[in-house]
Amino acid sequence: MEHWYALHTKPWQEHQACDYLCGRNIEVYMPTLRPAGKRGRRDREQPLFARYLFVRGDLNQQPGVFERNRALKLDLDGRILAKWGSFGSYDGQFYWAHDIAAGPGGEVYVGDVYWGMRVQKFVPAR
Numbered sequence: 001m002e003h004w005y006a007l008h009t010k011p012w013q014e015h016q017a018c019d020y021l022c023g024r025n026i027e028v029y030m031p032t033l034r035p036a037g038k039r040g041r042r043d044r045e046q047p048l049f050a051r052y053l054f055v056r057g058d059l060n061q062q063p064g065v066f067e068r069n070r071a072l073k074l075d076l077d078g079r080i081l082a083k084w085g086s087f088g089s090y091d092g093q094f095y096w097a098h099d100i101a102a103g104p105g106g107e108v109y110v111g112d113v114y115w116g117m118r119v120q121k122f123v124p125a126r
Contacts, residue, residue: 004029007053007099010117014047017111020119026103027056057101069094071110071122084122089114092122 009017014030021028030053032045047053071094073082085094099111106124111117 002056004054004056005101007055007101007111009051009053009111010113011051013117014051014053015044017117017119018053021053021055021109026101026109029054029056055101057103069097071097071100071108073108085110091120 007017007021018028018030031048033048034045069087070083070085072080075081085092085097087093087095089095094110094112095114097110097112101109103109103121108122110120110122112120
């Protein structure tokens with residue numbers, strides 16, 4: 001069953017994270033408002049909830065957690081089915097992983113903080 005989840009982002013990175021997730025066909029909701037009386041660059045619509053997006057998905061399909069800079073895929077009984085990642089800043093590594101979501105095709109998205117916000121996508125082996 002799909003539910004809505006809050007996704008925490010780095011400051012001022014809400015639009016970037018939203019664009020990234022929407023480009024990967026993940027349903028995202030980011031309520032915004034336009035600041036009154038401001039012109040220029042800050043005239044862009046600002047998120048109503050700073051540092052938060054809302055994503056829709058089914059975590060029961062592919063639940064996951066973090067264990068010291070590694071992502072774990074668990075079954076519904078909590079048994080480890082797969083684990084990946086290590087400490088670092090390169091692809092497949094996590095500096096400070098803090099959010100995880102499952103996509104409709106079995107892919108896993110991991111939010112990580114390393115000199116800004118990044119989201120890594122992991123796809124199942126075929």
